[in-house]
Amino acid sequence: MSTMSELISIDGVCHTYTPAHGREVLALDNVSLQVQRQEFVALLGPSGCGKSTLLYLIGGFLPVTQGSIRVDGKPVGGPGPDRGIVFQHFALFPWKTVRGNVLYGLEKMGLPRAEREERARTFIDMVGLSGFEESYPSQLSGGMKQRAAIARTLAIDPGILLMDEPFGALDAQTRGLMQAELLRIWRGSPKTVMFVTHDVHEAVYLARRIVVMSARPGRVKAVIEADLDRADPQLTKSRAFIDIVDEVWSLVREEAVRAERYRAE
Amino acid sequence: MATVGTPLATKATRHGPLWSVLNLSGWIPLLVIAIAWELCARSGMVTAYMLPPLSVVLERIGSDAIEGSLGLQVAMTLYRSLLGFAIAALVGVVLGVGINRSRFMRWLFDPLISVGFPMPKIAFLPIVILWFGFHDLSKLTMIVFDAVFPVVTATVAATATVARELLWSARNLGANEGQVWREVVLPAAFPQIMTGLQVALPIALIVCIVTEMKMGGTGLGGAMMETSRFADSPGVFAGIVEIAVVGYVLVWIMSILRRKLLGWHPESQAVSNR
Ligand SMILES: Nc1ncnc2c1ncn2[C@@H]1O[C@H](COP(=O)(O)OP(=O)(O)OP(=O)(O)O)[C@@H](O)[C@H]1O
Ligand SMILES: [Mg+2]
Numbered sequence A: 001m002s003t004m005s006e007l008i009s010i011d012g013v014c015h016t017y018t019p020a021h022g023r024e025v026l027a028l029d030n031v032s033l034q035v036q037r038q039e040f041v042a043l044l045g046p047s048g049c050g051k052s053t054l055l056y057l058i059g060g061f062l063p064v065t066q067g068s069i070r071v072d073g074k075p076v077g078g079p080g081p082d083r084g085i086v087f088q089h090f091a092l093f094p095w096k097t098v099r100g101n102v103l104y105g106l107e108k109m110g111l112p113r114a115e116r117e118e119r120a121r122t123f124i125d126m127v128g129l130s131g132f133e134e135s136y137p138s139q140l141s142g143g144m145k146q147r148a149a150i151a152r153t154l155a156i157d158p159g160i161l162l163m164d165e166p167f168g169a170l171d172a173q174t175r176g177l178m179q180a181e182l183l184r185i186w187r188g189s190p191k192t193v194m195f196v197t198h199d200v201h202e203a204v205y206l207a208r209r210i211v212v213m214s215a216r217p218g219r220v221k222a223v224i225e226a227d228l229d230r231a232d233p234q235l236t237k238s239r240a241f242i243d244i245v246d247e248v249w250s251l252v253r254e255e256a257v258r259a260e261r262y263r264a265e
Numbered sequence B: 001m002a003t004v005g006t007p008l009a010t011k012a013t014r015h016g017p018l019w020s021v022l023n024l025s026g027w028i029p030l031l032v033i034a035i036a037w038e039l040c041a042r043s044g045m046v047t048a049y050m051l052p053p054l055s056v057v058l059e060r061i062g063s064d065a066i067e068g069s070l071g072l073q074v075a076m077t078l079y080r081s082l083l084g085f086a087i088a089a090l091v092g093v094v095l096g097v098g099i100n101r102s103r104f105m106r107w108l109f110d111p112l113i114s115v116g117f118p119m120p121k122i123a124f125l126p127i128v129i130l131w132f133g134f135h136d137l138s139k140l141t142m143i144v145f146d147a148v149f150p151v152v153t154a155t156v157a158a159t160a161t162v163a164r165e166l167l168w169s170a171r172n173l174g175a176n177e178g179q180v181w182r183e184v185v186l187p188a189a190f191p192q193i194m195t196g197l198q199v200a201l202p203i204a205l206i207v208c209i210v211t212e213m214k215m216g217g218t219g220l221g222g223a224m225m226e227t228s229r230f231a232d233s234p235g236v237f238a239g240i241v242e243i244a245v246v247g248y249v250l251v252w253i254m255s256i257l258r259r260k261l262l263g264w265h266p267e268s269q270a271v272s273n274r
Helices: A051-059 A098-109 A113-126 A142-155 A172-188 A200-206 A239-264 B007-014 B017-022 B024-042 B054-067 B069-101 B103-116 B121-132 B136-160 B164-172 B177-215 B220-229 B233-261 B266-273
Strands: A006-017 A025-036 A040-044 A066-071 A083-086 A160-164 A192-196 A209-213 A220-225
Touching (some): A025 A051, A025 A066, A040 A051, A051 A066, A098 A113, A142 A160, A220 A239, B069 B177, B136 B177
Antiparallel strands (some): A006 A066, A209 A220
């Protein structure tokens, strides 16, 4: 079923966590999803449904034990800079400054020194952290850490961008700015983006397709197309936009209620 | 880890170690003990043989210092303690990393450490003397043997609990496994390893003094046994005070080092916010 333009092809993937102590958790159950090259896909679903797990599998951090994940036709391998990830909990190196964190990936790319510094400055500036280059993560607010982590990943310019609630810690205003910035970057150098969020509005604003996952164990519940004109400054007020938000919202709500009932049982 | 010279590091130092030394109120309990000692010794309740007055002891330390014997003893004791500590630190970290990385090393050393750690290492002294004689080699062996345990256990625990997302981040950004270890695991584990080193240093000093007492040779421990043999009570008490001061200074230097090296760590923020 795969066509040439499919970059990420997820087929029948299950994932079970087996903690050393405690019982097994089926996190993903038979998830299948095709993502086109340069597509922007949002991933929505109740807490604990396996969104992060799915990104970890694509990123190569966890082994695929059931089903298959192919990137560019090849089974996904170990982690690498071709699939940049922004972790939900930032995962900045606490002993490195903001600048040091952003430089890390650039050093590994083997860029000449001047170019590394220049690139680091550009991306730190882009996420609005100029003036905090020499700060350590422990000296930053949650939102600032998150933006530093985004800069670090964007700086290495990965073909695939896996973002795990990247704007979750930001205030509404910064969030809006970062969303616009992300779209601008995406248009400038189109990447394949998988974007996890809890914010329905954000998902519809950013993504051409929205994948709604079911409560644990995670399955793909629905895939909504949001073929909107994102250049339109009035987009978020348009009928089409509001209708899609409503549709996605009711799907997400259903699952959130189910997840809640699970917990109550 | 170029933390020196950052605003944070300077700030932490300004209110940190130096300030705590100059902060005289912290010294009051010690002062009380010193005064009580002096008064008690002069009250006639005890003889000067059992407890010489502090002033006499300090005088003795002063004259030993001028005469030069004190400097030599401190130098010898420091040399043995610090050399032993350095070897223990190196061996401990290397062993700890090895145990973390290799299943064979873990299989081999896990039980040895479990048995060895709680054991009084000084019990091996007679064997070490049999093997290496009464010279520095025996003392160093004992120091390393005793001080290595907290370093190994701290290193094993610290390297095993590095957040997986930090390792993933590094791999994601293009680091190979060697780089992940050097550039992520070790720095992430460093605060806890440093704690292990801070435990190991006083142990090194203690074992050094004990072995000096047992085996003699120039050094603070040996000198104390000597004075005791000659029933030189002020000399014995002078030794106690000298050891206390040396120990305090060593521990103090380690805590400064910690703050210098861990300017990035949240614990440094706690200091500068106080
Ligand atoms: N290391 C782990 N060991 C055991 N179970 C785990 C582990 N990590 C996640 N899980 C379980 O797997 C399920 C999916 O976790 P995951 O983190 O992928 O959810 P999520 O959709 O990202 O949730 P959230 O929106 O809260 O971030 C959860 O129910 C959780 O209990
Ligand atoms: Mg998650």
